[in-house]
Structures are given as C-alpha cells and as structure tokens.
Amino acid sequence: MVFENSDKALLSTSALINMATTTFEGFGTAAIHVGQEPEKWDMHQVVPPISLSTTYKQGNPGEPKGHDYSRAGNPTRDVLQENIAALEDGLYYVLQENIAALEDGLYCRVFASGLATTMSMVNVLKVGDHVICSDDVYGGTQRYLRKVSAPHHGIEVTFVDLTNLDEVKKAFRPNTKMIWLESPSNPLLKVVDIAEVSQLAKQYNQEIIVVVDNTFMSPYFQRPLNLGADVVVHSITKYINGHSDVVMGAAITNDEKLDQHLFFMQLAVGAVPSAFDCYLVNRGIKTLHLRMKTHMENAMAVSKWLEENARVERVLYPQLESHPQHKIHMKQARGMSGMLSFYLRGGLEESRKFLSNLKIFILAESLGGYESLAELPSVMTHASVPAEDRAALGITDNLIRLSVGCEDKEDLIADLDQALKAAIPKL
Numbered sequence: 171m172v173f174e175n176s177d178k179a180l181l182s183t184s185a186l187i188n189m190a191t192t193t194f195e196g197f198g199t200a201a202i203h204v205g206q207e208p209e210k211w212d213m214h215q216v217v218p219p220i221s222l223s224t225t226y227k228q229g230n231p232g233e234p235k236g237h238d239y240s241r242a243g244n245p246t247r248d249v250l251q252e253n254i255a256a257l258e259d260g261l262y263y264v265l266q267e268n269i270a271a272l273e274d275g276l277y278c279r280v281f282a283s284g285l286a287t288t289m290s291m292v293n294v295l296k297v298g299d300h301v302i303c304s305d306d307v308y309g310g311t312q313r314y315l316r317k318v319s320a321p322h323h324g325i326e327v328t329f330v331d332l333t334n335l336d337e338v339k340k341a342f343r344p345n346t347k348m349i350w351l352e353s354p355s356n357p358l359l360k361v362v363d364i365a366e367v368s369q370l371a372k373q374y375n376q377e378i379i380v381v382v383d384n385t386f387m388s389p390y391f392q393r394p395l396n397l398g399a400d401v402v403v404h405s406i407t408k409y410i411n412g413h414s415d416v417v418m419g420a421a422i423t424n425d426e427k428l429d430q431h432l433f434f435m436q437l438a439v440g441a442v443p444s445a446f447d448c449y450l451v452n453r454g455i456k457t458l459h460l461r462m463k464t465h466m467e468n469a470m471a472v473s474k475w476l477e478e479n480a481r482v483e484r485v486l487y488p489q490l491e492s493h494p495q496h497k498i499h500m501k502q503a504r505g506m507s508g509m510l511s512f513y514l515r516g517g518l519e520e521s522r523k524f525l526s527n528l529k530i531f532i533l534a535e536s537l538g539g540y541e542s543l544a545e546l547p548s549v550m551t552h553a554s555v556p557a558e559d560r561a562a563l564g565i566t567d568n569l570i571r572l573s574v575g576c577e578d579k580e581d582l583i584a585d586l587d588q589a590l591k592a593a594i595p596k597l
C-alpha cells in the first residue's frame with residue numbers, strides 16, 4: 171500500500187486497522203532492496219560492504235564528506251537503519267526514488283542491544299515524569315524502569331494491566347509522559363488494543379509518547395506506527411536477525427524530534443552496534459518474510475496439537491480462537507510469530523522432566539531464531555519478577571514457553587509428544 175505521511179493523519183483509526191489486516195504488499199522486496207542500492211558504493215557492490223573504519227578523512231577542518239566518527243554514524247549502520255525503517259511503516263514506494271526513507275520522514279536508529287534501545291528511549295524523560303508500563307512487560311524492561319529509571323533518574327513508574335482499558339484510564343496523571351507496551355506480551359501472550367490505548371493516551375495529553383515493543387511480531391505481522399504509536403522498539407536479537415548470533419536493538423519513529431533524541435543518544439551515550447553486527451543483521455533480514463511465514467505455520471500446527479492434548483491444561487497463542495483477546499489480535503495484526511506458551515498438567519517436577527526430555531527443542535532463554543527453543547519462565551526468563559507478581563500474573567511452575575522455529579513441524583510435534591509422555595506417564 172502506498173500512502174504519504176500527510177494522508178495518514180486523515181485516516182480514521184478504523185481505516186488504519188483495516189489497512190493493517192490487509193497483506194503488507196512488497197515486504198519481501200523492501201527487505202531485500204531498500205538501503206542496499208549498489209550505486210552507493212565505488213564498485214557498485216551488490217552486497218553492502220562492512221565499513222570498519224572508525225574515522226573519516228575531511229576535505230577541510232569540520233567538513234566531513236559524510237560521517238566524521240563511527241560512534242555518530244557508519245555506512246554499514248546507515249544501510250541497516252534505512253532498511254528497517256522501510257519495513258516498519260511500509261513506505262515501499264521509496265524504491266522508486268532510490269532510497270530516501272529518511273526524506274519521507276521515517277527514521278530508524280539501532281543500538282547495541284534491545285535494552286540499550288530501551289534506555290536510550292526512556293532517557294527522553296526528565297526527573298518527575300511518569301511512565302505507564304504494561305504489567306507483564308519483558309523482564310529486562312521492567313527491571314530497567316524499577317531499578318534504574320525510578321531510583322536513579324527520578325522517574326515515576328506504574329505497572330498496569332493494559333488489556334483493561336478502565337485501568338488504563340485511571341492510570342494517567344498530569345505528569346504522565348510515556349506509555350510503554352508489548353502486544354502480545356511475554357510469556358502470557360496477552361494482547362493489548364494498540365489503537366485504543368494510543369487514542370486514550372493522546373486524548374489525555376497529546377504529548378504522551380506511545381512506545382510499542384514489537385519484538386514478538388516483527389514488522390512482517392504488526393505495524394504499531396500505523397495504529398497510532400509514536401515509536402516502535404525491537405530487540406533485533408530475536409526475529410529480525412533471526413539467527414541467534416547478534417545482540418542488537420532498534421527504535422523506529424516518524425517523529426523527527428524523537429528521532430533527533432535517539433540520534434543524540436547514539437552520539438552522547440554511545441550504546442551503538444559494531445559495523446560487523448550491522449552487516450549480519452542486514453543479511454538476516456533478507457529472509458525475514460520467509461522465516462516468519464514458516465514460524466507461523468509451525469506454531470499454528472503445534473498450538474492446535476497441544477490444545478487437543480490431554481497432558482496440556484491450556485494453550486496461549488493469539489491466532490487460536492480460544493485466546494481471550496483473539497478478536498483484538500486479528501484486528502491489529504496479520505498473523506503471529508512462533509511464540510506460544512502452555513500450561514502442562516503438573517507442577518515444577520513435571521515441567522523439569524518435560525524440558526529435560528526434549529530432543530529437538532533446545533532448553534534455552536531467548537527466542538526468534540530459526541531453531542526451536544523451550545524454557546520455564548518462572549525459573550528462567552521471569553525469575554527476576556517478584557514471586558507474588560508472578561503468581562498474580564499466572565507465571566506458574568507449569569507454564570512452558572516455546573519459540574517455535576523453522577524445522578519440519580511433524581518433527582517438532584513428535585518431540586513434544588515424547589517429552590510430554592516422559593514427564594506425565596499416567597493421566
């Protein structure tokens with residue numbers, strides 16, 4: 171779909187939602203070509219070179235040709251930023267104009283990790299500002315807000331169940347400056363109505379910055395900027411790179427002032443990724459659309475099989491009709507990645523047995539790579555969430571989280587079957 175930024179403002183929320191559920195035309199073409207133009211380079215290289223130089227020769231003092239120092243900017247990083255910016259807002263007509271995603275007012279900045287991105291984004295707040303955050307947000311985001319922003323930077327933080335719009339309305343304060351959410355969330359796959367929450371925030375105060383962590387979806391399945399969010403953040407470590415060999419993050423916005431803040435954080439705080447890592451991610455993105463299709467196909471098959479299994483209490487996957495916010499998910503996304511959770515019939519012992527018996531799924535933290543992973547959130551990824559909060563949220567010892575990879579789905583199901591039978595021999 172081709173549209174100008176100025177047209178977007180005229181579209182009503184419902185029109186935006188309809189747009190979001192149609193297929194994102196040209197995604198694969200953009201992933202493969204935007205920012206990669208051979209004409210940029212001296213020998214018209216088809217694959218962008220890895221530019222390792224930390225510094226650049228100047229013609230006259232203070233007159234660099236492009237960049238002056240690699241913390242502030244680097245050609246390999248530029249390529250990656252242009253590419254990701256195009257994917258998150260679907261401004262694919264940039265192809266006709268030989269890039270220039272930046273001229274169209276859509277910006278991406280990459281950082282040394284997802285959390286470095288979070289830090290750089292949250293640093294836009296000042297002492298005394300208030301942030302509303304979803305109550306089951308990624309553990310590291312929660313820890314940053316609780317243990318760094320609040321005590322060290324004087325930021326007020328409230329954690330709220332953002333699936334409950336009445337709770338959201340009650341949480342706003344005159345000093346609220348940011349709302350931070352994930353949809354679907356981790357590990358409970360709760361779905362927040364991004365358009366509704368964005369609209370509530372803007373109604374309360376136009377200045378509230380709506381940030382959506384889109385890590386679980388990738389731009390292939392969900393475009394929060396088109397639903398009213400101001401900034402999208404990603405842990406690139408997960409689906410966007412997709413090969414479990416780079417730690418990196420990105421923030422995408424079409425607000426020039428916010429982009430200038432993010433650029434200033436790259437320059438002044440300096441949590442920037444290396445040129446080599448930028449090269450790897452730019453390469454990983456070339457198959458993002460292929461991988462996401464397979465992740466969804468496999469996760470659909472696995473979740474349906476688990477739902478029928480007597481050794482399983484409940485499956486959480488937003489594409490399933492049984493999911494409590496299935497309708498909201500379908501309204502704002504065009505599919506779902508390989509992330510799903512389920513409760514097995516048992517407790518800590520059964521969970522441990524199940525995980526130690528898996529042969530294809532690897533027992534490990536993280537997600538979004540081509541390989542399937544399984545983990546126990548209560549003991550692993552979410553161990554830092556206070557025990558009473560975990561219990562209240564439903565992160566119990568029989569909750570298993572899967573990152574369904576791109577292997578053959580029949581093999582994945584067979585693996586789950588034998589491990590479940592080993593863990594729960596008798597029903």
Ligand SMILES: *Cc1c(COP(=O)(O)O)cnc(C)c1O
Binds near residue numbers: 283311352356406
């Ligand atoms: C992993 C993750 C992060 C943090 O990213 P890092 O690259 O590990 O720093 C943030 N949000 C979500 C949803 C994540 O899964």
